[in-house]
Amino acid sequence: MxxxxxxxxxxxxxxxxxxxxxxxxxxxxxxxxxxxxxxxRGSGIFVLVLMAAIAAxxxxxxxxxxxxxxANFFTSFEWNPTGVPPEFGIAxxxxxxxxxxxxxxxxxVPISVGIALFIxxxxxxxLGGTVAYVIDLLAAVPSIVYGLxxxxxxxxxxxxxxxxxxxxxxxxxxxxxxxxxxxxxLTVGILLALMILPIITNVSREVFRQVPRMHExxxxxxxxxxxxxxxxxxxxxxxxxxxxxxxxxxxxALGETMAVAMVLSPSFDISASxxxxxxxxxxxxxxxxxxxxxxxxxxxxIASGMVLFVITLLVNGxxxxxxxxxxxxxxxxx
Amino acid sequence: xxxxxxxxxxxxxxxxxxxxxFAWAVAAGSLALGYGISAAAGxxxxxxxxxxxxxxxxVGSYAVSAKVEGGRQARDxxxxxxxxxxxxxxxxxLASLLWETAERGVKVLDGYFLTHxxxxxxxxxxxxxxxHALLGTLEQVGLASLISVxxxxxxxxxxxxxxxxKLARAVTFFVDVMTGIPSIVxxxxxxxxxxxxxxxxxxxxAGSLALxxxxxxVVVRSTEEMLKLVPNELxxxxxxxxxxxxxxxxxxxxxxxxxxxxxxxxxxxxxxTGETAPVLLLVWGTDFINANPFQxxxxxxxxxxxxQFGAGSDPAYDRAWAAALTLIAFIMILNxxxxxxxxxxxxxxxx
Numbered sequence: 086m087x088x089x090x091x092x093x094x095x096x097x098x099x100x101x102x103x104x105x106x107x108x109x110x111x112x113x114x115x116x117x118x119x120x121x122x123x124x125x126r127g128s129g130i131f132v133l134v135l136m137a138a139i140a141a142x143x144x145x146x147x148x149x150x151x152x153x154x155x156a157n158f159f160t161s162f163e164w165n166p167t168g169v170p171p172e173f174g175i176a177x178x179x180x181x182x183x184x185x186x187x188x189x190x191x192x193x194v195p196i197s198v199g200i201a202l203f204i205x206x207x208x209x210x211x212l213g214g215t216v217a218y219v220i221d222l223l224a225a226v227p228s229i230v231y232g233l234x235x236x237x238x239x240x241x242x243x244x245x246x247x248x249x250x251x252x253x254x255x256x257x258x259x260x261x262x263x264x265x266x267x268x269x270x271l272t273v274g275i276l277l278a279l280m281i282l283p284i285i286t287n288v289s290r291e292v293f294r295q296v297p298r299m300h301e302x303x304x305x306x307x308x309x310x311x312x313x314x315x316x317x318x319x320x321x322x323x324x325x326x327x328x329x330x331x332x333x334x335x336x337x338a339l340g341e342t343m344a345v346a347m348v349l350s351p352s353f354d355i356s357a358s359x360x361x362x363x364x365x366x367x368x369x370x371x372x373x374x375x376x377x378x379x380x381x382x383x384x385x386x387i388a389s390g391m392v393l394f395v396i397t398l399l400v401n402g403x404x405x406x407x408x409x410x411x412x413x414x415x416x417x418x419x
Numbered sequence: 420x421x422x423x424x425x426x427x428x429x430x431x432x433x434x435x436x437x438x439x440x441f442a443w444a445v446a447a448g449s450l451a452l453g454y455g456i457s458a459a460a461g462x463x464x465x466x467x468x469x470x471x472x473x474x475x476x477x478v479g480s481y482a483v484s485a486k487v488e489g490g491r492q493a494r495d496x497x498x499x500x501x502x503x504x505x506x507x508x509x510x511x512x513l514a515s516l517l518w519e520t521a522e523r524g525v526k527v528l529d530g531y532f533l534t535h536x537x538x539x540x541x542x543x544x545x546x547x548x549x550x551h552a553l554l555g556t557l558e559q560v561g562l563a564s565l566i567s568v569x570x571x572x573x574x575x576x577x578x579x580x581x582x583x584x585k586l587a588r589a590v591t592f593f594v595d596v597m598t599g600i601p602s603i604v605x606x607x608x609x610x611x612x613x614x615x616x617x618x619x620x621x622x623x624x625a626g627s628l629a630l631x632x633x634x635x636x637v638v639v640r641s642t643e644e645m646l647k648l649v650p651n652e653l654x655x656x657x658x659x660x661x662x663x664x665x666x667x668x669x670x671x672x673x674x675x676x677x678x679x680x681x682x683x684x685x686x687x688x689x690x691x692t693g694e695t696a697p698v699l700l701l702v703w704g705t706d707f708i709n710a711n712p713f714q715x716x717x718x719x720x721x722x723x724x725x726x727q728f729g730a731g732s733d734p735a736y737d738r739a740w741a742a743a744l745t746l747i748a749f750i751m752i753l754n755x756x757x758x759x760x761x762x763x764x765x766x767x768x769x770x
Contacts, residue, residue: 115665117663117665117666118663118664118665121664121665121668122581122665124573125573125574125576125577125580125581126577127573128569128570128571128573128574128577129573129574129578129582129586129587129590130586130590131570132570132574132590132593132594132597132635132639133589133590133593135597135632136593136596136597138608138612139600139604139605139608139632142608142611142612142616143604143607143608143611145611146611146615195505196505196508197509199501199502199504199505199506199509200502200505200506200509202502203502203503203505203506207502208506216506222751222754223513225686225689225690225693225750225751225754226516226693226747226750227692227693227694227695227721227746227747227750228693228695229693229695229721229724229725229743229746230516230520230693230724230743230746231516232725232728233520233724233728233739233740233743234515234516234519234520236728237519238516239512242465242466243466244464245462245464245466245467246464246466246467246470249467279509279512279513279516282509282513286509310491310492310494310495311495311498311499312494312495312497312498312499313491313495315498336599336601337601339601340601340602340603340604341601342601342602342603342695342696343695343696343699343721343725368601368603368696371603371607371696371700372603372699375699375700380615383610383615384615386607387607387610387611390603390604390607393601393603393604394600394601394604397599397601397604398596400599401595401596401598401599402596405592405595405596
């Protein structure tokens with residue numbers, strides 16, 4: 086009855102034989118079977134309960150805070166949950182989170198696609214394998230180390246680039262720079278780009294590997310150059326994979342905490358310039374404000390965390406949907 | 420036709436091509452020129468001259484190639500140079516990250532550093548160590564693994580061996596969703612449940628609860644993949660001999676895939692070892708040795724790095740780098756060992 090429900094892409098035939106399954110469904114007769122089924126089904130249910138609990142408790146505490154909020158939670162520029170009356174809003178945080186993530190995506194996606202192509206189509210095989218392996222390992226470097234490196238090494242190195250941007254593009258306002266340390270949203274975006282590079286690269290690489298050899302050879306046979314092969318067969322095939330990889334990276338950039346908290350010098354206002362220190366992100370704000378927060382302050386932080394949770398859920402859900410759709414059609418392709 | 424006619428004067432069917440060393444020559448030239456320009460203009464940032472050189476390289480190879488080889492070849496060359504530039508752009512900072520950590524980290528990293536706590540050491544003075552942080556990390560990660568490994572592996576077994584229908588689909592979906600939960604949100608959840616509602620104080624255990632939320636989905640995913648690789652013939656053979664299903668799973672399916680499962684678990688451990696945000700919210704960190712994970716604040720390695728960074732003095736920075744080096748080394752060893760096991764005990768699929 087349920088053969089069609091699951092795992093369309095599993096290479097070996099999925100699941101055990103059907104008759105065995107029916108017996109399990111009828112209620113296994115042997116006590117050992119019953120206990121084992123109960124344990125494993127229980128774990129599955131536990132995961133569901135856990136997700137429900139996360140949503141429920143966050144909503145509950147967040148609602149406690151928002152009900153006392155005198156300012157508009159979505160548009161206020163204040164963050165003063167312990168004041169009388171308490172006023173706090175997420176406008177600045179939403180702005181900072183979105184802007185830094187966009188910067189990270191703009192930098193990381195083309196470069197990751199480039200590295201993925203480098204590994205699969207350009208590098209000598211040995212070098213490609215090594216690079217893939219190293220990038221895999223880099224995905225494991227913890228964010229606190231990126232933060233430490235960003236704050237101590239990267240920030241002083243940004244001065245020259247900032248000076249340039251200010252000289253040549255300062256008139257736009259977006260790239261105006263008043264001087265001062267480069268602890269701004271732009272630096273944060275660059276650091277986030279570095280942090281999400283490995284994950285986007287890894288997923289894109291896997292997708293590019295799966296491009297049917299025939300497609301590429303057909304293009305080559307028509308006299309295409311290497312770039313034309315990539316444009317005509319590799320990129321169209323890999324497009325949805327790259328999109329979902331980018332969404333996974335975006336999900337990570339949105340929720341990144343420590344690296345942002347260590348690099349950014351936060352403030353509660355929105356400035357037109359990306360280069361001047363200031364701004365904040367959801368996760369960074371939680372980490373920096375947590376220490377001095379009272380219960381009310383913690384509830385307000387939970388409310389902002391709730392918003393972050395919803396945003397990442399949407400982004401990740403979209404990524405999963407794209408991956409799932411792709412699986413179906415690449416299955417038909419194989 | 421002899422070969423001689425082909426090589427010196429090319430046939431009219433083939434356009435002119437640039438020699439193989441052309442790309443390298445342009446690369447060397449643009450590096451030199453970029454460095455020269457920035458030296459002349461008095462730019463002092465490495466980033467600047469590297470960017471100038473990169474632009475020169477891409478533009479230069481396009482221009483020459485467009486002249487000699489024609490438009491299509493030139494576009495092909497541009498793509499190639501862009502890919503190389505992307506590779507270098509990404510590798511340089513990542514190499515710098517590893518290099519700086521290693522170079523600055525070895526300064527104070529020694530036996531003393533590993534076996535002493537920060538107990539009576541002021542932030543601004545040298546000395547002290549990470550013993551308390553190592554202890555805390557091991558306990559918190561250990562507790563988190565104790566919770567997540569059974570739950571994760573059993574959930575994966577349910578999904579692969581039993582799961583059909585709505586419940587299994589829901590579990591699959593929500594495991595995917597859990598994978599994307601930011602670590603700070605996991606911390607906030609335990610904060611709201613454990614601290615704000617149950618009124619418990621900070622402890623290592625609260626931290627491990629949050630860490631296991633991050634670890635469970637990773638374990639489920641990797642175990643699931645491994646179980647799917649076990650050939651069905653093995654299951655059928657065992658069942659045909661009258662072995663109960665639970666014994667089949669325990670004695671046939673799990674031993675076949677155990678290498679991959681362990682690899683997945685180790686990678687998951689490596690991932691949560693570096694988590695800071697939940698520890699910051701729930702374990703707080705301390706300078707003293709606290710071996711009891713169920714009571715009072717504890718330290719952990721990432722937390723230690725954060726606190727030392729916050730302290731802001733030079734000796735504190737040195738300690739932060741040394742702790743970062745220890746943390747990276749620990750995680751890399753776990754990763755390499757995990758990959759080693761994966762290769763050594765690769766599931767025997769088919770023949």
